Amino acid sequence: VDVPDRLGESDAEMWRGAAAILAANWTGSHTVPSRTLYPHQWSWDAGFISVGLAHVAPERAWRDLRSLFEAQWPDGRVPHIVFDPGVTERDYFPGPSFWTGNAPNGGPPSPNGADTASGNGGAATGPGGATANGNGNGAGTASGNGGGAASGNGAGPVRLSSGIVQPPVHAVGAWEVYRRRPDEAATEELRWLYPRLVAQQEYLATARDVGGAGLAAIVHPWESGLDNSPAWDEALAAVPAAVEVLRRYARRDNQVVSSNHRPTDDDYARYLSIALSYRDAGYRDADLADRHPFLVECPGFNALRGAAELALARIAEVVGADPAPHRERAGAITRCLAERLFDPTTGMFHALDVRTGRRNQARCVNGLLPLVLPELPAGQVDSLVDVLDSARFGVTARMPVPSYDRCAADFDPYRYWRGPVWFNINWLLRAGLRTHGRDELADRLRSALLDLVRDSGFYEYFHPGSGAGIGSPAFSWTAALTLDLLA
Ligand code: 9WN
Numbered sequence: 468v469d470v471p472d473r474l475g476e477s478d479a480e481m482w483r484g485a486a487a488i489l490a491a492n493w494t495g496s497h498t499v500p501s502r503t504l505y506p507h508q509w510s511w512d513a514g515f516i517s518v519g520l521a522h523v524a525p526e527r528a529w530r531d532l533r534s535l536f537e538a539q540w541p542d543g544r545v546p547h548i549v550f551d552p553g554v555t556e557r558d559y560f561p562g563p564s565f566w567t568g569n570a571p572n573g574g575p576p577s578p579n580g581a582d583t584a585s586g587n588g589g590a591a592t593g594p595g596g597a598t599a600n601g602n603g604n605g606a607g608t609a610s611g612n613g614g615g616a617a618s619g620n621g622a623g624p625v626r627l628s629s630g631i632v633q634p635p636v637h638a639v640g641a642w643e644v645y646r647r648r649p650d651e652a653a654t655e656e657l658r659w660l661y662p663r664l665v666a667q668q669e670y671l672a673t674a675r676d677v678g679g680a681g682l683a684a685i686v687h688p689w690e691s692g693l694d695n696s697p698a699w700d701e702a703l704a705a706v707p708a709a710v711e712v713l714r715r716y717a718r719r720d721n722q723v724v725s726s727n728h729r730p731t732d733d734d735y736a737r738y739l740s741i742a743l744s745y746r747d748a749g750y751r752d753a754d755l756a757d758r759h760p761f762l763v764e765c766p767g768f769n770a771l772r773g774a775a776e777l778a779l780a781r782i783a784e785v786v787g788a789d790p791a792p793h794r795e796r797a798g799a800i801t802r803c804l805a806e807r808l809f810d811p812t813t814g815m816f817h818a819l820d821v822r823t824g825r826r827n828q829a830r831c832v833n834g835l836l837p838l839v840l841p842e843l844p845a846g847q848v849d850s851l852v853d854v855l856d857s858a859r860f861g862v863t864a865r866m867p868v869p870s871y872d873r874c875a876a877d878f879d880p881y882r883y884w885r886g887p888v889w890f891n892i893n894w895l896l897r898a899g900l901r902t903h904g905r906d907e908l909a910d911r912l913r914s915a916l917l918d919l920v921r922d923s924g925f926y927e928y929f930h931p932g933s934g935a936g937i938g939s940p941a942f943s944w945t946a947a948l949t950l951d952l953l954a
Contacts, residue, residue: 471953485925485950489516489524498527500512502941503939504720505559505939506551507550507559508549510535510545510546513534514636514639515943516531516943517644518643523950526652528640535549538628544667545632558719560720561716561739563627565739568747630750631686633689633692634772635664635772638778661779664782668776668779671772672796677762680764681799681802683764684764685765685768693765694734696884697871697875698829702818702820705760708737713736718732718735741759744760761822762822763818763820766804766836767833767834769803769804770804776800801840815834816834831871832896835855835860837851838896841903843903855868859874860872860873863915867915870888880931888934894951897912918934925940925945925949926942927945
């Protein structure tokens with residue numbers, strides 16, 4: 468690995484450590500988030516990982532993004548997981564048989580582990596086998612059950628996937644990779660990606676505008692990337708828990724890390740019932756408002772849609788397309804967010820439940836992410852910065868921003884998105900602070916992030932008091948974004 472000359476010994480060591488993790492998590496076609504917990508390709512992870520690979524292996528960054536977009540559905544959606552056919556069902560739950568509904572009787576995969584994506588699980592069998600169902604919504608599969616495979620714009624191999632999405636951070640990633648090495652090969656990659664990134668945005672702007680106000684609704688907490696955030700508690704409480712379904716499967720995550728550090732079984736039973744509702748309706752988005760149990764407008768997800776449009780404007784200039792519509796769309800998303808999800812009493816943004824029209828009152832870190840939008844009204848920027856620098860979320864000498872309000876009664880320093888510090892979110896917040904010229908706070912955040920990794924390692928998340936690492940110890944986006952902070 469080439470280590471930048473100007474790094475001191477401790478930073479150089481971190482650089483090498485981060486690069487080694489990305490190399491170890493590389494499969495030959497994509498990077499897994501973690502060898503132990505997440506053995507497939509994840510959508511928004513791929514975006515963050517590309518930002519880091521840009522510094523050490525740009526050709527891998529492009530390949531990673533290609534692998535993901537080869538699994539894009541004909542309707543434009545980019546699945547949140549692209550399954551690796553070489554990994555067995557037992558290595559991650561819920562795996563391909565759950566998403567495609569092809570396990571025997573809709574139940575768990577066979578105990579002998581034969582149900583791999585390429586095996587007898589009823590999954591797509593090869594190119595041409597999996598086609599869209601003809602009505603353009605991309606929900607069809609080889610066996611016509613509305614499961615999660617699609618043929619990726621007719622190009623590339625068929626990849627099995629889930630049918631839900633994650634925040635669209637890929638245009639930002641692609642732009643970062645390009646601007647670090649803007650050669651002819653990189654321009655070619657952008658030419659390939661651009662129409663696909665545009666289709667991804669189109670899907671979110673149309674099929675997912677369930678509330679009709681210009682914001683995309685997520686149909687599952689997993690789509691936010693902040694799975695068990697308190698932001699979803701109210702909406703989730705109204706969803707029936709599929710206790711029986713959960714019982715028939717074995718959760719894998721709890722066997723790898725302590726169950727106190729993960730979502731609860733009750734959360735999982737509701738996650739499954741929402742996913743089944745979507746799956747059994749063929750992953751269609753028509754009439755979601757009439758039938759789907761979970762529909763929420765997330766401020767983080769929508770802020771990242773806006774950031775994606777701004778990255779697309781830059782990419783458009785390189786590939787000879789018109790950047791203006793992208794800038795306009797970013798402006799429109801910003802205005803919708805500012806009008807619909809900002810709460811002046813808390814001074815931050817909150818998720819809105821489309822089914823009830825209610826804004827959730829919990830102060831969660833996704834409510835700070837609109838800071839990444841350059842056209843956010845100045846008053847809202849000031850207010851977000853105040854919250855970010857307050858006792859609730861404050862970047863202390865050593866600690867970056869937690870995932871949830873430290874002062875909340877149910878703040879939980881161990882449980883996943885209900886308290887711990889996450890690297891990707893902090894990287895985005897730092898970018899947002901810089902966008903608005905808050906360089907001093909941005910620098911403090913950068914130092915706190917680097918100190919955390921220096922002391923604790925490249926963990927998936929961190930205890931917001933002690934800084935101890937939690938979850939997977941060799942986590943790709945933590946490594947990737949460390950490289951970017953050091954560069
Ligand atoms: C479900 C892979 C993903 C991240 C998410 C994180 C976690 C999955 C899980 O891991 O979610 O998608 O099994 O818990 O919450 O943000 O993309 O790293």
